[in-house]
Amino acid sequence: MSDTTDATTGTRRKNHTSVVAHIGRDIVRGNYAVGEILPREEEFVEQLEVGRGVVREALRVLASKGLVEARPKRGTQVLPTSNWQQLDPDILSWRLGEEVGAKFLRDLTDLRSMIEPAACVLAAERATDTELQLIRSLARELRHAEDDEPAFIEADMQFHRALFQAAHNDLLLQVSAGIEVGLRLSREVTVSMGHGHRIDAHLAVADAVSARSASRARRAMSELIDLSITDIAAVLGGAWSDMTD
Amino acid sequence: MSDTTDATTGTRRKNHTSVVAHIGRDIVRGNYAVGEILPREEEFVEQLEVGRGVVREALRVLASKGLVEARPKRGTQVLPTSNWQQLDPDILSWRLGEEVGAKFLRDLTDLRSMIEPAACVLAAERATDTELQLIRSLARELRHAEDDEPAFIEADMQFHRALFQAAHNDLLLQVSAGIEVGLRLSREVTVSMGHGHRIDAHLAVADAVSARSASRARRAMSELIDLSITDIAAVLGGAWSDMTD
DNA sequence: GATGTCAATATGTACGAGTAATCGACTCGG
DNA sequence: CCGAGTCGATTACTCGTACATATTGACATC
Secondary structure: OOOOOOOOOOOOOOOHHHHHHHHHHHHHOOOOOOOOEOOOHHHHHHHHOOOHHHHHHHHHHHHHOOOEEEEOOOEEEEOOHHHOOOOOHHHHHOOOOOOOOHHHHHHHHHHHHHHHHHHHHHHHHHOOHHHHHHHHHHHHHHHHOOOOHHHHHHHHHHHHHHHHHHOOOHHHHHHHHHHHHHHHHHHHHHHHHOOHHHHHHHHHHHHHHHOOOHHHHHHHHHHHHHHHHHHHHHHHOHHHHHHHO | OOOOOOOOOOOOOOOHHHHHHHHHHHHHOOOOOOOOEOOOHHHHHHHHOOOHHHHHHHHHHHHHOOOEEEEOOOEEEEOOHHHOOOOOHHHHHOOOOOOOOHHHHHHHHHHHHHHHHHHHHHHHHHOOHHHHHHHHHHHHHHHHOOOOHHHHHHHHHHHHHHHHHHOOOHHHHHHHHHHHHHHHHHHHHHHHHOOHHHHHHHHHHHHHHHOOOHHHHHHHHHHHHHHHHHHHHHHHOHHHHHHHO
């Protein structure tokens, strides 16, 4: 009985990462409201069946991400969302399966519109030949995986990552790491729209970057984002137009 | 002798944050090279004169920021910089006083060029009247603090923060938190250029946003960034043009 | 020469005890 | 009646010790 196995409902599993994820998820998903005081360390100890050290290390990590703040006597309080490092890949991944709201999707598309076309311009200017080769290769793979939903998503992520790596900008790469998880959240909402209609746009981006045409690359990526926006608007309907007007 | 007081050279001070900063600085500034194995936990214990729990909590936080990865028997290794969360305000702040390199400044200005003009557009569209009032107020304060170097920088930061808050985008706000620290690093380099010539550009931004003119706001912020780039190029000289060609 | 085994080592986990900081209630003086 | 200072209780914070576990590198075996 390994006891490290864990159902989806799971609470067990004794390692550090899982405790961070467990408490982190409960916070991000609102099981603990903003301003609320978390249970005492000792309560987590018995509830999760781990040592106090593990609980403390987990809370310290969450504090470093801006989710909580601990104080003697008062306890550990959930900070307002403005303090959360919302681009942190961990925090974003804890929302997977949550059906994110329209506000988040608008914020994400705003950010994508600022970042991704500009990143394509940099990629077109700075990519090495081997990087261009990789980008073309991943674009082909994308077309090939058209009928395999999870494989398509994975290929999409790799494509985006290769694009950002070709921009040769370390700060940008970190933003892209967050956007990548954001994309997964976005696709959870628009999954019913399929993804076949996005393949051509991906290929257009790959072509333009490969041709080192900065202007075409920017334009192609903008159109790709527009497709995402169209999908989101179709799924959300009024909740989306309320947000963008 | 409280022993919590700490000289600039300081090593003491027993609390958690300081230990994170101490080890974090040593990593970010290259005192521990990428790929290198850090001293064992026990060595940090005697070196920093703290308990093992504090050391472990610190290393866990650094691991969550992508700086290190711990493994039994091998020890704790410094990860390649591509894994670092380089936009994390903590990581950036640990570089203060380091005289950052041309590569970092180019990456930062790239990012600023993508983000800040677009953020001004959003601010012009979405800001509430009280937020516009705050922005104008901070711009005036900026002019008033012209001859006080540290006060000017603080006012500059508050101005930027108010601008990004007015964009009403949580993800963007986190990017701005990183950029803010990046700006401090940038100004450490260009401090010799003074800041008087940037005041008018700031006021132009405030005016355009206040007038809710998205296009003027975008343009004004772009020009403000261009001023920064000019200053950086003047200070760095060849090291900068090598980077941008 | 490839593979499996074993011991050494550093992190991982748990428990216990004591310190220090913070908050809330209470008391005292105005 | 109200404000300032005091006191006690609660909780996080720190430290120390002991043991478990996983990974590595060397050794032995086939």
